[in-house]
Amino acid sequence: MLTIIFLAFCFSAVDSQFPRVCATDAALRTKTCCPLWKDKSSCGSLSGRGRCKSWVTSGEKTIPVSNDDRFNWPRFYYDNTCECYGNYSGFDCGDCKYGIHGEKCDRKNMIVRRELRELSFLEQKRLFSYLALAKTTKSRDFVILSTGDRFHRETYRFVDASLYDVFVWMHYYSMKAIMINDTFDLIRNFAHQGPVFPGWHRLNLLFMERQIQLMTGDETFAIPYYDWRGDKNCSICTDTLLGSNDDQGVLNFYSHFSFWKTICSGFNYPDEYCPLADAEQKMERLHRKPGTTPYAANLPTFQDVEDALKLPNFDTPPFNETSLLSFRNALEGFLAPDGVTLKRSMHNLVHIYMGGAMSQIPISSNDPIFLLHHSFVDKIFETWLDRYDATPSTYPENSEIGHGPDECAVPYFPCHRNRDYLERAITFGYQYTFFPVK
Ligand SMILES: *[C@@H]1O[C@H](CO)[C@@H](O)[C@H](O)[C@H]1NC(C)=O
Ligand SMILES: *[C@@H]1O[C@H](CO)[C@@H](O)[C@H](O)[C@H]1NC(C)=O
Ligand SMILES: *[C@@H]1O[C@H](CO)[C@@H](O)[C@H](O)[C@H]1NC(C)=O
Numbered sequence: 010m011l012t013i014i015f016l017a018f019c020f021s022a023v024d025s026q027f028p029r030v031c032a033t034d035a036a037l038r039t040k041t042c043c044p045l046w047k048d049k050s051s052c053g054s055l056s057g058r059g060r061c062k063s064w065v066t067s068g069e070k071t072i073p074v075s076n077d078d079r080f081n082w083p084r085f086y087y088d089n090t091c092e093c094y095g096n097y098s099g100f101d102c103g104d105c106k107y108g109i110h111g112e113k114c115d116r117k118n119m120i121v122r123r124e125l126r127e128l129s130f131l132e133q134k135r136l137f138s139y140l141a142l143a144k145t146t147k148s149r150d151f152v153i154l155s156t157g158d159r160f161h162r163e164t165y166r167f168v169d170a171s172l173y174d175v176f177v178w179m180h181y182y183s184m185k186a187i188m189i190n191d192t193f194d195l196i197r198n199f200a201h202q203g204p205v206f207p208g209w210h211r212l213n214l215l216f217m218e219r220q221i222q223l224m225t226g227d228e229t230f231a232i233p234y235y236d237w238r239g240d241k242n243c244s245i246c247t248d249t250l251l252g253s254n255d256d257q258g259v260l261n262f263y264s265h266f267s268f269w270k271t272i273c274s275g276f277n278y279p280d281e282y283c284p285l286a287d288a289e290q291k292m293e294r295l296h297r298k299p300g301t302t303p304y305a306a307n308l309p310t311f312q313d314v315e316d317a318l319k320l321p322n323f324d325t326p327p328f329n330e331t332s333l334l335s336f337r338n339a340l341e342g343f344l345a346p347d348g349v350t351l352k353r354s355m356h357n358l359v360h361i362y363m364g365g366a367m368s369q370i371p372i373s374s375n376d377p378i379f380l381l382h383h384s385f386v387d388k389i390f391e392t393w394l395d396r397y398d399a400t401p402s403t404y405p406e407n408s409e410i411g412h413g414p415d416e417c418a419v420p421y422f423p424c425h426r427n428r429d430y431l432e433r434a435i436t437f438g439y440q441y442t443f444f445p446v447k
């Protein structure tokens with residue numbers, strides 16, 4: 010009986026984005042995720058879009074020593090995945106690289122990410138309606154992995170989720186504690202605490218931006234940002250924008266996100282995925298309590314951003330949260346912008362400042378303010394890339410699991426190599442309105 014209830018819950022539940030067509034028994038048994046494209050050939054090979062690549066025979070180095078499913082992504086699940094040529098991309102090479110559009114992927118389209126308050130009233134309305142649609146529309150292409158026990162393949166169940174919840178899950182999944190030889194290692198993860206941090210989040214926003222463009226047919230959609238520098242309080246936390254909240258952190262009934270449910274709340278399960286996200290009625294409402302955490306009572310300043318941008322090294326050994334003189338670590342916020350003091354700052358400080366879901370980092374993307382925050386973090390990253398003429402070769406060799414320059418970012422299909430997200434934003438079809446030069 011318990012099993013039946015468990016399974017029943019699973020099907021209304023949430024949990025790693027997988028291409029729907031690759032979540033079948035056959036695909037998992039043959040470890041092959043090379044779907045047929047419209048021309049009926051796998052990865053659109055007959056149309057020259059891509060090919061089904063075998064990771065086994067490709068000579069790619071494999072990282073041993075773990076039963077964690079994310080190591081050496083995507084090899085735990087698939088030995089064969091699509092590799093797309095030229096401007097093509099997507100899990101079946103049916104989509105285009107970021108910034109490219111059209112059936113033949115031959116049309117470039119440049120979008121500009123702007124400050125939320127630079128948007129017109131209508132543009133703001135459009136943003137909120139697109140987000141509402143993303144939160145309520147079942148993802149056509151992706152399902153998520155919902156399982157009671159993350160280390161036992163036989164318990165795996167793939168379930169539907171809304172497009173927005175697929176996005177939330179990706180962050181959660183990449184942050185789950187790493188298991189090395191049956192022991193949890195809490196100081197490492199696949200999206201934070203190392204050189205992958207800025208690029209992983211860049212890719213994460215690009216994924217969401219693209220999915221919203223595809224869902225709405227609006228190629229001009231760009232994720233705006235929240236410039237939090239020197240803000241005295243969360244000035245976008247008003248009911249016409251991100252929503253005000255009461256003392257308990259409950260969002261105002263009349264604001265856009267007041268009825269959003271938080272998936273994976275109570276995320277800190279040692280060996281399970283998201284067990285409470287199994288029934289809509291048990292899921293918590295979104296909470297936010299900006300400015301009420303005593304040790305994170307102020308947002309980063311203009312000077313903090315200037316100082317962080319003065320650090321010329323992208324990242325430094327040991328490539329974790331103790332790295333000094335590291336732009337990445339200062340931007341991420343384990344290091345103060347002075348480059349020498351290990352203390353909460355920048356990106357991390359904003360998360361903690363916001364309270365509620367935002368301050369619980371694994372589930373923080375449940376709050377759509379995450380998108381606006383990370384769009385601004387990405388703008389600072391872009392400013393740094395520009396200032397120091399960075400390229401993918403700037404990305405350091407290192408031995409942190411999941412952070413290698415040539416490792417595939419978790420949990421994306423097809424493979425997106427970590428180093429490639431040090432390309433300039435223009436490569437991916439977007440730009441920012443730049444900081445004025447002082
Ligand atoms: C790739 O896209 C660019 C537009 O950005 C276009 O000029 C180029 O011709 C495309 N390449 C191919 C092979 O279609
Ligand atoms: C995990 O176990 C294997 C086999 O016992 C061993 O070779 C490896 O060094 C261990 N890895 C770690 C990180 O402890
Ligand atoms: C932020 O502060 C301004 C003035 O300092 C005030 O008008 C506004 O209501 C505050 N907003 C919030 C969300 O507390």
Ligand SMILES: *[C@@H]1O[C@H](CO)[C@@H](O)[C@H](O)[C@H]1NC(C)=O
Nearest residue numbers: 196197202327328329330331
């Ligand atoms: C950072 O890396 C160093 C060197 O490998 C290690 O001694 C330290 O425990 C790591 N610290 C954290 C917090 O990751």
